Amino acid sequence: MTQLxxxxxxxxxxxxxxxxxxxxxxxxxxxxxxxxxxxxxxQLNERLIGExxxxxxxxxxxxxxxxxxxxxxxxxxxxxxxRATTTCQLHMRTFxxxxxxxxxPWRAAAFxxxxxxxxxxSSFDRIVEAGGFITAPTGGAPDAxxxxxxxxxxxxxxxxxxxxxxxxxxxxxxNGAANLFTGAKIAHLNVLPQGQSERYKRAEAMVMAMDDxxxxxxxxGECSAACxxxxxxxxxxxxxxxxxxxxxxxxxxxxxx
Amino acid sequence: xSVVWGLTTSVGLADMAQVITKSNRxxxxxxxxxxxxxxxxxxxxxxxxxxxxxxxAMAISGIALMGFVLFHMIGNLKMYLGAAELNxxxxxxxxxxxxxxxxxxxxxxxxxxxxxxxxxxxxxAWSLTVLNRRARPVRYQSPRDYEVANFxxxxxxxxxxxxxxxxxxxxxxxxFGVVNTVGADGTFVRSEVYANVVRSLGRWxxxxxxxxxxxxxxxxxRHGAWxxxxxxxxxxxxxxxxxxxxxxxxxxxxxxxxxxxPLAVLAGIVS
Numbered sequence: 274m275t276q277l278x279x280x281x282x283x284x285x286x287x288x289x290x291x292x293x294x295x296x297x298x299x300x301x302x303x304x305x306x307x308x309x310x311x312x313x314x315x316q317l318n319e320r321l322i323g324e325x326x327x328x329x330x331x332x333x334x335x336x337x338x339x340x341x342x343x344x345x346x347x348x349x350x351x352x353x354x355x356r357a358t359t360t361c362q363l364h365m366r367t368f369x370x371x372x373x374x375x376x377x378p379w380r381a382a383a384f385x386x387x388x389x390x391x392x393x394x395s396s397f398d399r400i401v402e403a404g405g406f407i408t409a410p411t412g413g414a415p416d417a418x419x420x421x422x423x424x425x426x427x428x429x430x431x432x433x434x435x436x437x438x439x440x441x442x443x444x445x446x447x448n449g450a451a452n453l454f455t456g457a458k459i460a461h462l463n464v465l466p467q468g469q470s471e472r473y474k475r476a477e478a479m480v481m482a483m484d485d486x487x488x489x490x491x492x493x494g495e496c497s498a499a500c501x502x503x504x505x506x507x508x509x510x511x512x513x514x515x516x517x518x519x520x521x522x523x524x525x526x527x528x529x530x
Numbered sequence: 531x532s533v534v535w536g537l538t539t540s541v542g543l544a545d546m547a548q549v550i551t552k553s554n555r556x557x558x559x560x561x562x563x564x565x566x567x568x569x570x571x572x573x574x575x576x577x578x579x580x581x582x583x584x585x586x587a588m589a590i591s592g593i594a595l596m597g598f599v600l601f602h603m604i605g606n607l608k609m610y611l612g613a614a615e616l617n618x619x620x621x622x623x624x625x626x627x628x629x630x631x632x633x634x635x636x637x638x639x640x641x642x643x644x645x646x647x648x649x650x651x652x653x654x655a656w657s658l659t660v661l662n663r664r665a666r667p668v669r670y671q672s673p674r675d676y677e678v679a680n681f682x683x684x685x686x687x688x689x690x691x692x693x694x695x696x697x698x699x700x701x702x703x704x705x706f707g708v709v710n711t712v713g714a715d716g717t718f719v720r721s722e723v724y725a726n727v728v729r730s731l732g733r734w735x736x737x738x739x740x741x742x743x744x745x746x747x748x749x750x751x752r753h754g755a756w757x758x759x760x761x762x763x764x765x766x767x768x769x770x771x772x773x774x775x776x777x778x779x780x781x782x783x784x785x786x787x788x789x790x791x792p793l794a795v796l797a798g799i800v801s
Contacts, residue, residue, distance in 0.1 A: 349670070380670055447676075493679035493683045509760060
């Protein structure tokens with residue numbers, strides 16, 4: 274175990290959504306290279322509390338890279354410099370002694386800042402909510418493997434379902450678009466047999482909910498590069514294709530009712 | 531139970547169904563059975579009102595404009611065959627489908643279509659840019675470290691605008707003759723295509739502008755041609771790896787062809 278020394282942190286402080294924010298500089302004298310990025314912030318907060326100052330507010334929960342609660346724009350990259358890694362799983366060994374580390378919250382109109390580095394990501398919930406549920410037979414538990422799913426299809430659905438909804442895609446997108454998130458949520462059900470009955474209703478409703486809150490895709494690919502779960506840009510193409518079909522299919526379905 | 535969660539149902543749909551209307555659609559439905567009952571709008575306008583729909587418009591107008599730049603380049607290759615061939619080709623364009631259609635009629639249909647596509651491309655780009663700016667009103671206060679966004683993708687707006695400015699100048703130069711130097715007899719004769727091209731591109735600042743604008747066009751085409759596949763959802767594991775290669779090849783063919791013209795004039799190959 275080695276120690277990193279003399280880190281300079283420039284941390285965004287903001288007391289509320291409507292208040293002006295600013296960068297605050299903190300020195301971290303020494304920290305273990307085995308500490309995670311959030312543990313490093315914990316240690317800094319302990320010190321700040323000991324000094325009677327206000328702790329830096331940041332989102333965190335499981336600290337094992339599966340819940341999607343942590344965020345942070347670290348040195349201009351969502352979730353920091355390491356690919357396919359959430360901030361909680363980012364270790365201090367990624368940095369060097371003497372580094373200056375700039376920490377900012379996610380920035381998007383749909384992600385208003387609550388305090389310091391914490392943002393409100395409930396606009397993602399609006400999109401998921403718009404998707405509704407799938408129809409499934411109720412009653413007695415069905416036999417396992419009653420609905421057969423080809424292996425490549427199951428794999429594709431699983432790749433999309435890996436999305437933890439952290440918002441890194443929106444944060445990294447130069448346009449503040451949520452296409453990768455929405456695409457992943459749409460693709461994960463739309464490729465499966467269980468998702469077919471509501472497929473086009475879901476695609477239209479979710480894209481419309483996304484449209485109301487976020488920017489639009491210009492195919493930079495930053496979202497996929499920043500994604501801690503490495504969701505592919507293909508889900509955006511799948512979403513676009515399903516949305517295109519949904520517009521005419523839903524129109525036809527409506528005209529029958 | 532006609533009201534569920536404060537969302538009203540409409541006549542004709544199942545009583546339990548919730549309806550996404552414009553006012554509550556950001557809230558979204560909570561059911562899997564909802565169908566959107568929207569204000570009746572023409573299909574294309576309804577589609578175009580969404581950001582994804584505007585991207586379809588960008589892609590489709592982009593395809594039309596790509597077709598134009600490709601065939602414009604191929605047609606201009608005629609200048610290597612001499613003045614008669616190039617001027618004859620220009621005359622052929624005017625006489626498309628003649629005498630079935632009046633002279634120039636088919637050409638004007640093409641021109642009208644291209645102008646409409648250009649207007650659509652510009653309007654979609656403009657409104658999406660406004661939308662994107664609104665999506666992040668407070669920008670990052672520290673420098674971004676982009677991982678994969680490249681020069682082409684980040685300068686689409688600027689390369690597009692410069693190409694548009696070039697297009698205006700190009701029309702004033704070789705179609706209207708406003709900024710072309712006049713011929714020996716003191717007048718600009720539009721049908722003397724070959725002579726007009728040689729006279730215009732023989733001026734080195736013009737040739738330089740031509741080369742630079744076409745390099746930017748190539749950069750614009752590289753990102754645009756790839757983006758078409760994503761925007762229209764043409765996505766298949768069998769050909770996904772070819773999408774980038776297609777875009778690069780298309781951009782390269784158009785740019786190399788176009789840039790060869792001013793260079794050939796300056797080098798005296800075309801004179």
